[in-house]
Amino acid sequence: MSTTVPSASFVEVPETLLKKRKQNEKVREERLAAQVEAKKQRKTKREVIYKRAEAYTKEYLDAEREDIRLKRDARKDGNYYVSAQPKVFFVIRIKGISKIAPKPRKIMQLLRLRQINNGVFVKVTKATEQMLRLIEPYITYGEPNLKTVRELIYKRGYGKVDKQRIPLTDNHTIEKALGKHDILCMEDLVHEIATTGPAFKQAANFLWPFKLSNPNGGWRTRKFKHYVLGGDFGNRETNINALVRQMN
Amino acid sequence: MASRPTVQVRGGEGSSSLPLPAVFTAPIRLDVVQQVHKSIAKNRRQAYSVNVKAGHQTSAESWGTGRAVARIPRVGGGGTHRSGQAAFGNMCRGGRMFAPTKTWRRWHIKVNQNQRRFAVVSALAASALPGLVLARGHRIEEIEEVPLVIPSTAEGFKKTKEAVELLKSLNAYTDVVKVSNSRKLRAGRGKMRNRRHRQRRGPLIVYNEDNGIVHAFRNLPGVEIANVRRLNLLQLAPGGHLGRFIIWTESAFALLDEVFGTQDKVSLHKKDYYLPTAKISNPDVTRLINSSEIQAVVRPAGEKTQRRPWTQRKNPLVNRAILYRLNPYAKVIRKEETARQNKTGHVHTQLPAKTHEAGEAFINTLFAP
Numbered sequence: 001m002s003t004t005v006p007s008a009s010f011v012e013v014p015e016t017l018l019k020k021r022k023q024n025e026k027v028r029e030e031r032l033a034a035q036v037e038a039k040k041q042r043k044t045k046r047e048v049i050y051k052r053a054e055a056y057t058k059e060y061l062d063a064e065r066e067d068i069r070l071k072r073d074a075r076k077d078g079n080y081y082v083s084a085q086p087k088v089f090f091v092i093r094i095k096g097i098s099k100i101a102p103k104p105r106k107i108m109q110l111l112r113l114r115q116i117n118n119g120v121f122v123k124v125t126k127a128t129e130q131m132l133r134l135i136e137p138y139i140t141y142g143e144p145n146l147k148t149v150r151e152l153i154y155k156r157g158y159g160k161v162d163k164q165r166i167p168l169t170d171n172h173t174i175e176k177a178l179g180k181h182d183i184l185c186m187e188d189l190v191h192e193i194a195t196t197g198p199a200f201k202q203a204a205n206f207l208w209p210f211k212l213s214n215p216n217g218g219w220r221t222r223k224f225k226h227y228v229l230g231g232d233f234g235n236r237e238t239n240i241n242a243l244v245r246q247m248n
Numbered sequence: 249m250a251s252r253p254t255v256q257v258r259g260g261e262g263s264s265s266l267p268l269p270a271v272f273t274a275p276i277r278l279d280v281v282q283q284v285h286k287s288i289a290k291n292r293r294q295a296y297s298v299n300v301k302a303g304h305q306t307s308a309e310s311w312g313t314g315r316a317v318a319r320i321p322r323v324g325g326g327g328t329h330r331s332g333q334a335a336f337g338n339m340c341r342g343g344r345m346f347a348p349t350k351t352w353r354r355w356h357i358k359v360n361q362n363q364r365r366f367a368v369v370s371a372l373a374a375s376a377l378p379g380l381v382l383a384r385g386h387r388i389e390e391i392e393e394v395p396l397v398i399p400s401t402a403e404g405f406k407k408t409k410e411a412v413e414l415l416k417s418l419n420a421y422t423d424v425v426k427v428s429n430s431r432k433l434r435a436g437r438g439k440m441r442n443r444r445h446r447q448r449r450g451p452l453i454v455y456n457e458d459n460g461i462v463h464a465f466r467n468l469p470g471v472e473i474a475n476v477r478r479l480n481l482l483q484l485a486p487g488g489h490l491g492r493f494i495i496w497t498e499s500a501f502a503l504l505d506e507v508f509g510t511q512d513k514v515s516l517h518k519k520d521y522y523l524p525t526a527k528i529s530n531p532d533v534t535r536l537i538n539s540s541e542i543q544a545v546v547r548p549a550g551e552k553t554q555r556r557p558w559t560q561r562k563n564p565l566v567n568r569a570i571l572y573r574l575n576p577y578a579k580v581i582r583k584e585e586t587a588r589q590n591k592t593g594h595v596h597t598q599l600p601a602k603t604h605e606a607g608e609a610f611i612n613t614l615f616a617p
Contacts, residue, residue: 016538023543030548046576053577154564154574167561171574186564186574 045184049171053187060146060194085124086143087196090152090240092119092212092247094223094233095138104135112209113139117247119152119210121193123200132235137224140233142240149194151248153186158208165208177206215246257498258392259418260399266501270510272376272395274369275526278490281374281481284367285488287357288481295351303344308335364481366524369508371484371492380491385448387426388493390419400498403455405464412468415451423493424450427470449486454479456499476500477507477517 067083074081093113100108111131112120121144122128132141144152157168159177166173171185181199183189192203225231227239236243252267308321320334338346374380378394388394398414405411415421431447433439450470455461462473472483476496484492509515511523530536537543564571571578606614 016535019538019540019543023538027548050576053575054580057577057581151565154571168574169558169561169570187577 045175049185049187052185052191056187056191059191063195087124088144088193088200089122089124089128089132089141090119090144090148090244091122091132091139091141092117092240092243093139100138104138107131107135108138111135114209115211117212117214119212119244119247121149121204121207123196123204136226136234138233140227140236140240140243142236142243143238144194144244145238145241146190146194148241148244150190152210152244153190153193153207155248156210156212157186157189159206160208174206178202212244212247215243217246255395255397255501256393257397257399259414260401264498266397266498268376268395269501269504269508270513270523271369271372271504271508274373274523275531276374276377276380276490277366277370280363281367281370281485281490282488284359284363285481285485287359288364291356293355295353295355297349297351297353298345300348302348303336303342306335365518365521367481368479368484369523371481371490372479372494372504372508374490375484375492375494377491381493382491384489384491384493385426386451386491386493387422388420390422392418395494395496395501396420397496397498397501400456403457403461403497403499404459406460408464408467411461411464415468418495420451420493420495424468424470426450431469449492451493451495452483453495453497454500455497456503461497476503 070081071083073079091111091113093108093116096116108114111122112118113135122132122141132139153168158165159168159173160166161173161177168174168186168189174186174189175184178184178189178199181192181202183192183199183203189203189207191197192199193207197203219232220230222230223232226234227236228234254265254267256263256265306323308323310319310321311317313319318334320340321336323330323333323335325331333342334340335343337343376395378388381388381394396418398418402411402414405414412421415424427448427450431445434443434446438444448470449472450468451472453461453465453471453473454476455473456476458475465471465473474480474483484494486492505513506516508518509522511525513522515521562570564574
């Protein structure tokens with residue numbers, strides 16, 4: 001009867017274990033190499049982002065000064081300069097969920113305004129203008145300035161990733177979703193929205209509809225009159241910025 | 249299998265060996281064994297039912313509405329407690345039960361012949377794996393080899409003493425001891441229904457020719473004896489659990505290839521029967537996965553447990569670190585802005601936090617006696 005327990009030196013290492021060890025070594029080396037590579041890439045990307053942000057700041061400033069210059073020039077000659085019509089609106093849903101007729105209901109669904117105090121960026125075209133006209137009694141909208149766009153995206157920006165609402169805590173999220181449109185970071189996203197770029201549709205759609213609070217300081221006495229008549233709905237042009245300051 | 253591994257004959261003088269029969273390499277299918285065992289175990293049942301007339305031996309009729317009683321049929325007549333009592337319903341005292349059990353319930357289940365044979369073959373293959381036999385609870389720590397083969401002379405044993413001696417020499421007697429130690433009274437009514445005791449199962453002795461072996465071994469508690477041509481799944485996998493401890497006689501072991509055939513050779517005792525082929529020819533999945541052929545094309549493994557991303561959202565307009573992470577240029581902007589403000593004297597400092605002193609009334613209440 002051979003029931004002696006063999007010592008450790010007698011027991012052979014099973015082949016699968018040896019193979020596993022070799023495989024693990026290889027995987028580990030590959031992973032470390034990949035890490036080094038990723039770090040380098042991250043560094044170069046960061047530089048790119050920095051440069052872009054710098055360029056954008058200059059661009060925004062230039063655009064502002066240009067507008068002012070043209071106005072001044074025109075006034076000097078006794079002429080009139082009409083600044084360009086807005087290219088993007090920020091639309092906020094004012095009315096709650098109940099008692100909406102089917103057509104306005106559908107339009108608000110299409111614009112992703114499914115909840116009260118939801119806000120979205122909408123490109124201004126003939127088509128979208130007509131849509132907004134139809135749902136005017138239930139929304140307020142206007143031309144957002146750069147600060148509004150930036151604050152909304154930084155504070156309340158969430159992206160649609162895998163159909164989920166993911167907070168924009170890292171440029172990585174944005175790059176993964178919009179990298180193919182050359183949008184790599186928050187600043188790129190802000191730029192694309194504020195100056196409606198070629199990928200505005202994708203950028204705006206990537207942004208989950210903003211969930212704003214009720215305005216700090218309140219609505220006007222009766223919400224559901226047109227803004228012009230002392231209420232809150234409809235096109236309030238640049239006054240939307242003040243409202244967003246209160247709601248953000 | 250190019251060359252069959254051999255099995256030594258133990259317990260006798262001289263050492264001969266036999267090649268391993270093909271049955272022991274058959275696929276071990278626990279699902280088949282369990283299903284077949286379940287059905288076959290039902291074949292020993294005896295019918296039971298309640299009396300056909302039970303609960304209906306009254307002429308009860310409902311009194312209908314208007315008598316301030318429930319509308320259940322009530323026993324007619326008078327002069328006894330029974331009159332006016334409810335009858336017939338399963339909820340009534342003395343009524344018929346819900347769904348009275350019938351004798352024509354399907355007591356016996358037919359199982360396909362090939363399935364039955366598959367189960368037997370699987371159970372035999374399982375009996376060759378010491379791990380499974382141990383798991384089933386047999387005390388085989390000391391025996392020399394599994395499957396255990398004894399010389400054919402054992403088929404001529406006439407005395408139980410000889411049988412015990414043989415088992416002891418093989419170190420297989422501990423399994424029998426286990427059985428005799430486990431004999432206990434059954435819990436429940438089975439006690440008064442001719443199933444008074446319960447005990448474990450011991451080894452199964454498989455022989456080729458009975459020259460007294462059955463008489464020799466049959467008095468040992470837990471030991472069962474079977475002819476190799478008629479193997480019973482209920483004995484090979486009791487309870488549907490694989491890995492019965494089987495002790496083969498030499499001639500029975502040699503006969504297995506005839507009884508069950510091999511993958512290519514037809515069985516001589518079961519008409520047109522070949523052993524089943526496995527779905528996967530190399531069942532060592534770990535080895536397959538770790539083979540160089542597969543590892544060469546496999547992508548790197550994911551993490552063992554998914555790490556949750558940082559789930560606390562921080563506001564970049566307030567938290568500077570997050571702001572700089574998102575926009576590295578923001579640092580420059582801030583610096584320029586503060587420099588400009590300092591120049592114009594329009595400094596925007598943090599307001600000092602307001603500290604309040606506790607009011608007098610509060611102090612008085614706090615230190616009130």
